[in-house]
Amino acid sequence: MSTAASSQATQNISYADLYARWERGHWLATEIDFTQDRIDWQEKLTADERRAALWFFALFFHGEDEVADDLSPYVEAAPLEEQTYFLTTQQVDESRHSVFFSRFMHEVVGIGDGTAGSALESTEQYLTWGHRETFKNLKAVGQRLREDASPARFAEAITNYHIIVEGTLAQPGQHLMERWLENTGVLPGFLDGLRNVAIDEQRHIAFGMKTLADMYANDPEEIAQVVIDAIRNSGTYLMAFAYPKDGGSAFLSPLGIHLEELYADSMRSLTSRLRGIGLSESQRSKALTLNPELSFEEQGSMMMRLLDSGYVGDGSVPKSKKPEDLALLFDMMQNLIRANPPAVGTVVQFDFTDIGPRYYLQTADGLEYHENRHPSPSVSIKTSLDDLLDLLGERVSPVKLILSRRLWVSGDRGLLVGKRSVFGPPPEKSVVRHRNPVLARLGFS
Numbered sequence: 117m118s119t120a121a122s123s124q125a126t127q128n129i130s131y132a133d134l135y136a137r138w139e140r141g142h143w144l145a146t147e148i149d150f151t152q153d154r155i156d157w158q159e160k161l162t163a164d165e166r167r168a169a170l171w172f173f174a175l176f177f178h179g180e181d182e183v184a185d186d187l188s189p190y191v192e193a194a195p196l197e198e199q200t201y202f203l204t205t206q207q208v209d210e211s212r213h214s215v216f217f218s219r220f221m222h223e224v225v226g227i228g229d230g231t232a233g234s235a236l237e238s239t240e241q242y243l244t245w246g247h248r249e250t251f252k253n254l255k256a257v258g259q260r261l262r263e264d265a266s267p268a269r270f271a272e273a274i275t276n277y278h279i280i281v282e283g284t285l286a287q288p289g290q291h292l293m294e295r296w297l298e299n300t301g302v303l304p305g306f307l308d309g310l311r312n313v314a315i316d317e318q319r320h321i322a323f324g325m326k327t328l329a330d331m332y333a334n335d336p337e338e339i340a341q342v343v344i345d346a347i348r349n350s351g352t353y354l355m356a357f358a359y360p361k362d363g364g365s366a367f368l369s370p371l372g373i374h375l376e377e378l379y380a381d382s383m384r385s386l387t388s389r390l391r392g393i394g395l396s397e398s399q400r401s402k403a404l405t406l407n408p409e410l411s412f413e414e415q416g417s418m419m420m421r422l423l424d425s426g427y428v429g430d431g432s433v434p435k436s437k438k439p440e441d442l443a444l445l446f447d448m449m450q451n452l453i454r455a456n457p458p459a460v461g462t463v464v465q466f467d468f469t470d471i472g473p474r475y476y477l478q479t480a481d482g483l484e485y486h487e488n489r490h491p492s493p494s495v496s497i498k499t500s501l502d503d504l505l506d507l508l509g510e511r512v513s514p515v516k517l518i519l520s521r522r523l524w525v526s527g528d529r530g531l532l533v534g535k536r537s538v539f540g541p542p543p544e545k546s547v548v549r550h551r552n553p554v555l556a557r558l559g560f561s
């Protein structure tokens with residue numbers, strides 16, 4: 117389906133129908149029978165399967181709890197009555213999902229004292245850095261919407277909630293969990309509940325897409341910018357969302373799931389959502405920092421490599437200096453700049469004190485990458501790779517680096533900040549008030 121047809125199909129969804137589907141689709145989280153699940157958990161699952169499943173389920177349990185808490189500003193800000201009605205049904209759904217996971221944790225795994233609070237507390241240890249950051253961001257987005265219910269803020273919030281959290285992170289993971297349960301036949305009660313959760317989520321995501329597709333049709337430029345900014349702001353969290361603390365893409369393999377596969381599905385899902393909203397190819401490539409010409413499988417394995425190399429994440433993985441990993445990092449950077457091409461002849465120089473110089477040159481034919489020093493760069497950033505990555509990851513302040521003489525910038529700083537920025541223009545007209553993700557981390561905005 118072309119982008120136009122896909123977006124038209126999304127706009128044709130009706131809020132009344134989504135509401136009606138909710139009325140027809142009732143299910144009871146309190147009545148799911150976990151008798152066989154308890155037996156399976158203890159007797160059929162191996163220790164490795166239990167370890168992987170508990171970790172993965174805990175991410176979902178906490179996610180459900182967070183989204184149930186965070187939806188009220190959306191109900192208040194929705195401009196149409198039909199949207200308000202739907203969002204209140206969604207709020208009930210999210211609470212039901214939390215109850216379902218909470219019951220499973222207590223009655224099957226034996227965690228906590230039967231209250232949701234105790235189950236959440238006992239499973240908090242499993243959360244990843246990316247998970248925490250994602251929901252910290254979602255909370256901040258909801259707070260901004262509370263203060264300013266403008267269309268831009270509403271679109272920003274819906275992008276974060278329905279497109280990123282539900283459509284990109286949750287749904288692909290749920291499908292892989294379902295596949296494991298269907299293939300093995302274990303935990304029938306959990307599978308039953310999970311299928312119901314997935315149907316609910318499908319409705320929520322359809323609502324988010326419909327809302328954004330209508331808003332985009334009405335004001336393509338502003339809404340596209342809001343969506344692009346929202347996705348780029350959460351890009352690194354997205355990648356690290358399902359990356360276990362002790363690393364390794366094999367963590368979920370006892371469940372027959374490979375993290376690369378999960379990431380590939382997430383990228384496939386996100387791309388199709390963006391098409392459904394109506395974003396053009398060039399707008400989509402601005403939102404996604406990886407090369408959009410790569411297959412989703414290649415993007416998935418590239419994300420794993422960025423995480424395994426320590427370039428993305430919480431900073432605990434040692435940063436690789438291997439040439440093949442560095443090539444991947446600079447390729448990603450190149451895509452970032454390619455989406456915001458500077459004037460022909462512009463040279464952005466990175467003078468790395470540890471891995472040697474690199475620069476990007478914009479020619480009439482496109483962006484070139486070179487592993488040496490240009491005689492007359494337009495702008496130079498001198499620092500170490502570790503420091504640059506720590507800046508990007510907000511683990512060190514740029515001021516501290518400058519004062520301790522570990523970061524220098526010379527030349528045309530306008531290429532790093534403001535309208536001409538190669539990392540993307542700053543949020544104009546305060547469409548999205550928060551900072552440009554890369555520049556903010558470099559300390560320039």
Ligand SMILES: [Fe+2]
Pocket residue numbers: 180183209210213313317
């Ligand atoms: Fe949910």
Ligand SMILES: [Fe+2]
Pocket residue numbers: 183210282316317320
């Ligand atoms: Fe949901």
